[in-house]
Amino acid sequence: MLDDEAGPQRRPAVVAVKPARFAYTAPDTVEDALDVLDRFGDEAKVLSGGQSLVPMMNFRLARPEVIVDIGHLGGLDGMSVSNGALTVGARTIHARLEAPAVTTPDGRSEPLGGVLGSLLPAVARFVGHLPIRVRGTFGGSIAHADPAAEWCILARTLDAEMVALRRGGERAIAAEDFFETVFTTSLAPEELLAAVRLPVLGDDWRTGFCEFSRRAGDFAVVAAMTAVRLELATGVIAEARIGVGGVAGVPVRLGDAEATLMGETPSADLHAAAAESAAGEVDPVGDLHGSLGRARVARARAPGAGASG
Amino acid sequence: MTEISAADVAVPVVLRVNGNEYRISAEPRRTLADALRDDCGLTGTHLGCEHGVCGACTVLLDGEPVRSCLLFAVQAQSAEIRTVEGLAAADGTLHPLQEAFWRHHGLQCGFCTPGFLMLSAGVLETRPDIGDEELREALSSNLCRCTGYQTIVEAVQSVRDAGEA
Numbered sequence: 001m002l003d004d005e006a007g008p009q010r011r012p013a014v015v016a017v018k019p020a021r022f023a024y025t026a027p028d029t030v031e032d033a034l035d036v037l038d039r040f041g042d043e044a045k046v047l048s049g050g051q052s053l054v055p056m057m058n059f060r061l062a063r064p065e066v067i068v069d070i071g072h073l074g075g076l077d078g079m080s081v082s083n084g085a086l087t088v089g090a091r092t093i094h095a096r097l098e099a100p101a102v103t104t105p106d107g108r109s110e111p112l113g114g115v116l117g118s119l120l121p122a123v124a125r126f127v128g129h130l131p132i133r134v135r136g137t138f139g140g141s142i143a144h145a146d147p148a149a150e151w152c153i154l155a156r157t158l159d160a161e162m163v164a165l166r167r168g169g170e171r172a173i174a175a176e177d178f179f180e181t182v183f184t185t186s187l188a189p190e191e192l193l194a195a196v197r198l199p200v201l202g203d204d205w206r207t208g209f210c211e212f213s214r215r216a217g218d219f220a221v222v223a224a225m226t227a228v229r230l231e232l233a234t235g236v237i238a239e240a241r242i243g244v245g246g247v248a249g250v251p252v253r254l255g256d257a258e259a260t261l262m263g264e265t266p267s268a269d270l271h272a273a274a275a276e277s278a279a280g281e282v283d284p285v286g287d288l289h290g291s292l293g294r295a296r297v298a299r300a301r302a303p304g305a306g307a308s309g
Numbered sequence: 310m311t312e313i314s315a316a317d318v319a320v321p322v323v324l325r326v327n328g329n330e331y332r333i334s335a336e337p338r339r340t341l342a343d344a345l346r347d348d349c350g351l352t353g354t355h356l357g358c359e360h361g362v363c364g365a366c367t368v369l370l371d372g373e374p375v376r377s378c379l380l381f382a383v384q385a386q387s388a389e390i391r392t393v394e395g396l397a398a399a400d401g402t403l404h405p406l407q408e409a410f411w412r413h414h415g416l417q418c419g420f421c422t423p424g425f426l427m428l429s430a431g432v433l434e435t436r437p438d439i440g441d442e443e444l445r446e447a448l449s450s451n452l453c454r455c456t457g458y459q460t461i462v463e464a465v466q467s468v469r470d471a472g473e474a
Contacts, residue, residue, distance in 0.1 A: 017338055018359055021316040024337030024383055032311040047384075054379040055360035058340075066313065067337065071384055129450035131364065131428065134373040135380075216449045 019057035026069040030165065033070055033192055038167045040066045042189035047071070048091060051128065051136035052144045076139070076194060078103055079112065085161075085197040086116055090139020097124040097138060115201040123150050123209050123225075129217040142178075143193045145185045148220040148246035150211070152179060155196060156251040157225040157243030163195040164188075172197070179250035204238075205229050222246040222284070228261065237261045242274070247284040254281045314383075322382050326351060327395030335382045342366040344382035345392060353393040353423050357452070364451030367424040367431075368392050374431035374450075393423035396430065405473035406430055406465070415464035417455030424451050429465045433474030441466065 027033040037044055045064035047053055048071065056062035070076065076091035079102045086102070097120045100112040111117065127133055127141070127150050141151045142162065154160070156179065161172045164187055178185050187193060201207070211223035223246060229239035240261040245251040257278040264270050314320045319334040324341075326349060333348040342359075345351045345368070357363035359378045366377040369391040396404035406429050409415065416422040425448070432439060432447045439447065448462055468474050 017336070017343065018340060018378075019338045021336065021338055023313050023316040024320075024381070025311050025313040026383070027311045036311055036313070050379050050381075050384070051361060051376075054340075054381075057338075058360050058378065065316070067381075069384060072387075125446075129364075130432070130447045131367060131374045131376055131450050132361065135370075135375050216446065 018060075019054075020060055020063040022057075022064050023066045024069065025066065026072050028072060030073055030075060030192070030194070031167075033068055033073060034165060034167045034190070036066070036068050037190045037192060040068075044068050044189065046143070046192060048140035048143075049093065049136035050140075051132045052140065052146065070192070077137075080104075081112075081200060084200050086112070086200055087163075088138050088196045088198065090137060090143070090193045090195055092138045094124055094127045094133035094136050094138065094141070095130075097121065098133070115203065115205045115207060116198060119154075119201075119207045119209070123154055126150050126209070126211050126213075126220070126223070132217075139193045139196060142196060143185060143187060145179055145183050145250070146219060147179075147182055147248060147250050148223060149251075150209075150220070150223060150245075153223055153225050153243050153245035153251040154209075155198075156245075156253060157227060157241050158198050158201075159241075160199075161197040162187075162193055163197065164191040165194045166191045170194075176253075181249040201227065202229070204232050220246050224278075228266075230266075235265050237264055237266065242278060244278070244282060247282040252282070254278045256281050320383065323386055324349065324382065324390060325388070326390045326392060333382070337381060337383050339382050340378050341368070341380040341382045341385050341390075342377035345377060345390075348382075351392050351394050355420055355423055357420070357424075362452070363421070363424070364428060365421050365424040367427045367451060369427055369431050372431065372435060374428045391427070391430075393426055396426060404430070405468050405471070406433075409464040409468045410461070413460050413464035413467065415456060415461040421451060421453045421455075425453065425461055429468070430474060433465070433469055437469065437472065437474065439469065444469070 025036055027036060043065035045067055047067045047069045077089040079086060079088050079100060081102050100120050101109045102112050103109055138151055141149050142155055145152060155175045160175045162178050164171050164173055173186055180186055205227055207227045209225045211220045213220050225243045227241045228237050231238050240258040242254040242257050243251055244254060257274045260274045260277045314337055319336050322333050322335045324331045331349045335344055342354060342356050345354050354368055354377060355365040357365035361376045361379045367374050368377045370388045396407055406426050428451055445462055
């Protein structure tokens with residue numbers, strides 16, 4: 001508060017700040033960023049769009065010693081397709097997935113078509129609000145590993161691969177091995193998430209995404225994604241993936257519900273059976289929104305039901 | 310070797326706000342919102358929740374609306390920043406959005422208004438033909454505890470319809 005004697009115009013002598021102190025560096029190249037991470041290990045934290053990290057720092061739930069701002073690094077954003085995979089650069093902002101465009105081998109930009117071209121915008125619109133989507137990044141969300149985050153659910157459902165760089169090396173981590181628990185991944189402190197590879201889904205795939213949250217833009221209380229591959233000749237489900245977020249420390253796949261669908265023809269009864277199976281597979285803990293998860297999973301849209309193409 | 314600034318030392322930071330250059334000195338942990346208010350003296354940008362939920366601190370960064378409480382001043386150095394102080398003309402003529410908020414009663418206490426004005430300016434400048442549904446979705450980014458939002462929506466719709474932003 002202002003000192004009465006100083007009058008209302010005087011600024012306080014001690015300036016309020018939110019986050020704890022940190023050292024700051026903004027490397028120009030990926031190599032420099034990897035050097036810094038190698039040097040500081042778990043004292044360092046990568047800052048990308050900052051839409052999850054900075055709130056945690058403002059609350060002092062996160063108190064990194066060194067912030068490595070990768071906002072000025074080139075080469076980590078944008079999307080491209082090769083070898084049956086869509087590579088999404090870690091620095092790609094959410095807003096770009098609302099109208100995804102890929103860079104072709106000859107350097108042109110063209111809209112991403114196909115099933116992913118429809119799925120990514122349908123999911124992107126659930127990510128935060130517009131000001132969050134123009135700053136926050138795809139890779140930042142995945143590395144932050146909120147179990148209810150849309151991109152984490154998508155990565156787990158589609159069996160994405162995370163591309164991690166370290167000084168002098170690179171490895172691909174399967175989604176199943178990447179998410180360890182709430183806000184915790186298998187990325188080593190000296191590693192930088194550079195990109196995420198999503199399998200390109202053929203035209204015989206059908207997908208759906210459904211989210212329940214208390215208010216538009218909130219993190220999901222629970223969200224579910226389905227992807228099924230249909231034998232087009234017979235209409236039978238040949239492959240099924242169901243991922244759910246908000247029900248455990250990591251986004252989870254529902255193997256029993258997936259098995260319920262396999263080899264069957266989509267129908268309202270089948271969807272109900274799969275949803276029943278799904279509800280039996282999750283045991284969400286209550287949070288400040290109450291114990292809604294279980295009931296919501298049972299009611300989440302079952303695979304194929306009105307799914308986008 | 311990559312330069313690393315020490316944690317407890319203020320570093321020189323140059324911000325370009327509303328076309329003016331501000332040379333300030335700030336610790337790395339200083340948010341853009343605090344820098345704008347306390348170092349640049351631009352107190353039109355308000356701070357509500359300081360964790361990215363309420364949107365009162367919304368400013369334009371290279372034309373897009375962003376939460377200035379979720380950015381550090383050091384991150385914003387290469388950007389063009391616009392705040393509510395930059396909306397009205399130099400002679401005091403209100404920006405069409407400011408006129409419309411007034412005309413449509415898009416504010417009551419006024420605390421959220423700078424954030425809503427900058428959010429609306431960013432949305433209409435980058436998406437001038439935005440549809441009603443999308444506009445409502447965009448405006449749901451910020452919180453207002455007085456108006457019930459409908460008058461804010463109507464104000465922004467009127468500027469969109471007149472093509473004035």
